[in-house]
Amino acid sequence: MSRHYGDVRAVDSVDLEVGEGEFFALLGPSGSGKTTSLRLIAGFDQPTSGHIEIFGETAEGVPPYRRNVNTVFQDYALFPHMSVRDNVAYGLMIRGMGRKDRYLAAEDALEMVRLPGYGDRPPSALSGGQRQRVALARAIVNKPRVLLLDEPLGALDLKLREQMQEELKSLQQALDITFIFVTHDQGEALSMADRVAVFNQGRIRQIGSPEDIYQRPRSRFVADFVGSSNVLEPSFVKDLTGTGTWASLRPEAIRIGDEDGHPATVVSRSYTGAMNRIGLEIRGVRLTATVPADVPVPAVGASVTASWDAAALHVMGADA
Amino acid sequence: MPFDRQKRASLGLTIAAGCGLAFLHLPILLIFVYAFTTEEKSYRWPPPDLTVKWFSVTWNRPDVWEALGLSVQVAAISTAVAMILGTLCAAAVARTKFFGRETISLLVILPIALPGIITGIALRSAFNIADIPFSIWTIILGHATFCVVVVYNNAVARFRRTSGSLIEASMDLGANGFQTLRHVILPNIGTALLAGGMLAFALSFDEVIVTTFTAGQQATLPIWMLEELVRPRQRPVTNVVAMVVVLVTFLPILGAYYLTRDGDRVAGHGK
Numbered sequence: 282m283s284r285h286y287g288d289v290r291a292v293d294s295v296d297l298e299v300g301e302g303e304f305f306a307l308l309g310p311s312g313s314g315k316t317t318s319l320r321l322i323a324g325f326d327q328p329t330s331g332h333i334e335i336f337g338e339t340a341e342g343v344p345p346y347r348r349n350v351n352t353v354f355q356d357y358a359l360f361p362h363m364s365v366r367d368n369v370a371y372g373l374m375i376r377g378m379g380r381k382d383r384y385l386a387a388e389d390a391l392e393m394v395r396l397p398g399y400g401d402r403p404p405s406a407l408s409g410g411q412r413q414r415v416a417l418a419r420a421i422v423n424k425p426r427v428l429l430l431d432e433p434l435g436a437l438d439l440k441l442r443e444q445m446q447e448e449l450k451s452l453q454q455a456l457d458i459t460f461i462f463v464t465h466d467q468g469e470a471l472s473m474a475d476r477v478a479v480f481n482q483g484r485i486r487q488i489g490s491p492e493d494i495y496q497r498p499r500s501r502f503v504a505d506f507v508g509s510s511n512v513l514e515p516s517f518v519k520d521l522t523g524t525g526t527w528a529s530l531r532p533e534a535i536r537i538g539d540e541d542g543h544p545a546t547v548v549s550r551s552y553t554g555a556m557n558r559i560g561l562e563i564r565g566v567r568l569t570a571t572v573p574a575d576v577p578v579p580a581v582g583a584s585v586t587a588s589w590d591a592a593a594l595h596v597m598g599a600d601a
Numbered sequence: 602m603p604f605d606r607q608k609r610a611s612l613g614l615t616i617a618a619g620c621g622l623a624f625l626h627l628p629i630l631l632i633f634v635y636a637f638t639t640e641e642k643s644y645r646w647p648p649p650d651l652t653v654k655w656f657s658v659t660w661n662r663p664d665v666w667e668a669l670g671l672s673v674q675v676a677a678i679s680t681a682v683a684m685i686l687g688t689l690c691a692a693a694v695a696r697t698k699f700f701g702r703e704t705i706s707l708l709v710i711l712p713i714a715l716p717g718i719i720t721g722i723a724l725r726s727a728f729n730i731a732d733i734p735f736s737i738w739t740i741i742l743g744h745a746t747f748c749v750v751v752v753y754n755n756a757v758a759r760f761r762r763t764s765g766s767l768i769e770a771s772m773d774l775g776a777n778g779f780q781t782l783r784h785v786i787l788p789n790i791g792t793a794l795l796a797g798g799m800l801a802f803a804l805s806f807d808e809v810i811v812t813t814f815t816a817g818q819q820a821t822l823p824i825w826m827l828e829e830l831v832r833p834r835q836r837p838v839t840n841v842v843a844m845v846v847v848l849v850t851f852l853p854i855l856g857a858y859y860l861t862r863d864g865d866r867v868a869g870h871g872k
Contacts, residue, residue: 323773324772325769325773344777346772346773346774346775346776346777347775351774352773354766354769354770355766356764356766358764358766358767358769358770360767360771360785361789362789371774371776371784372774374784375774375776375784376775419774420774423774423775
């Protein structure tokens with residue numbers, strides 16, 4: 282499917298299939314087309330060309346209110362004039378469910394997101410994390426087959442975000458519904474998703490499991506964006522292996538001090554808690570290596586040797 | 602220099618503020634006092650004696666009731682027209698992007714900046730060219746030109762403060778356009794519409810200039826008062842009516858002020 286705004290190709294020939302019950306992440310920098318893709322699935326936007334199917338049913342032209350898909354919005358979009366309970370019960374009210382039944386269902390949903398008894402409060406009385414949970418409850422109470430999440434954790438602080446990541450994951454497993462999750466945080470995508478699609482400039486650059494994406498990036502962009510891989514230029518790779526292609530090398534795959542390694546100079550070192558990050562220079566090329574914090578680190582300016590398994594050098598395409 | 606809230610205002614400032622307020626409001630009090638005077642041919646200070654008989658005289662004058670009835674009708678209908686047109690226009694300007702959007706926004710606001718006499722002359726010539734006879738409906742049309750502005754301004758400000766994703770959230774949860782309007786949009790812009798409507802009503806109720814150009818034989822209450830002032834008899838009747846007009850227009854304006862006063866939080870914004 283594609284969505285163009287004038288000359289801007291916000292989503293350009295994206296081809297994507299998400300399995301039932303899958304936790305699927307759309308990962309990419311801002312403006313890469315991931316949120317537009319989500320809006321196309323939700324029905325807020327129509328594709329310029331192409332085709333969308335939701336569980337075998339054509340979705341083009343179907344308005345958002347007739348799709349069995351619910352969305353958790355980036356700014357939560359809670360209705361400010363309603364209590365938390367009425368917010369959560371909104372979808373059920375629209376479907377014509379009686380007051381008593383829908384309030385019971387709303388309380389169940391609030392319990393699932395660990396906010397029991399918050400029904401009477403106005404959304405303005407809740408913290409950011411609590412509003413996020415209410416937005417989640419408001420979506421899952423409708424028992425959608427697909428839940429779309431648009432950077433739902435973006436506004437939370439780090440600790441809350443990590444906690445919500447775990448909760449979202451277990452919620453998805455408990456509900457057994459498809460989650461499609463938009464994020465620009467590669468750590469979030471890798472830790473939560475079953476599969477990840479990496480977006481850049483409106484196109485999907487790679488789809489695969491988190492391990493695939495992280496260890497076997499198919500292009501320079503993916504290697505750069507997902508984690509902090511060393512991206513090696515073709516000329517350098519040719520010197521090492523004889524073939525001139527782009528390649529990536531994970532920092533933790535580099536060993537320092539082996540006898541038959543490449544001669545290298547230490548140019549920087551920094552301590553990051555669990556790891557020491559060491560900047561190396563090999564034949565004029567800068568590489569980053571990480572070693573466990575308990576391994577002694579050579580001083581800056583020291584001459585060392587660096588080596589890695591041939592399999593760790595991952596060959597990839599050149600496109601951006 | 603930081604402004605010190607604890608410090609009392611100086612004596613000179615207090616006197617100046619008092620004089621300013623007196624200048625603004627004493628004339629109005631004077632109108633009220635003259636409503637009780639026994640002297641009916643001219644306004645003489647001090648009033649020779651006080652009486653309440655003008656209230657019953659006013660009550661029994663059919664021309665007062667006629668003018669009042671016309672004014673209420675005109676104000677009510679032009680406010681209703683303005684609420685519909687102003688809200689629709691505000692929704693279009695605040696919610697969508699289209700070519701000429703800023704121009705339309707300016708053109709909608711322009712009638713209130715334009716001197717009433719220009720609006721009046723323009724409308725009068727337009728009605729003449731189109732061969733529309735002057736009636737209550739031409740007055741209503743004239744009033745609607747500036748009532749729309751008031752409603753539009755209130756509605757557009759509230760639309761801008763209401764997060765756009767609220768509407769999407771409602772659609773996402775299964776509500777169609779009408780249900781979204783009823784359950785989400787109207788509750789969020791309701792007070793702004795009410796405030797705009799009240800202001801529009803008050804503006805229309807005491808409008809003179811546009812009315813003189815667009816009315817035929819009918820006299821709205823302000824027009825009736827102007828005519829009454831040149832007559833030598835029963836002058837305090839005008840003052841009694843003036844008191845009623847002050848009360849009728851003051852209450853909606855006060856209400857509008859309270860309705861929009863504490864509305865500066867962004868509706869539907871999560872963070």
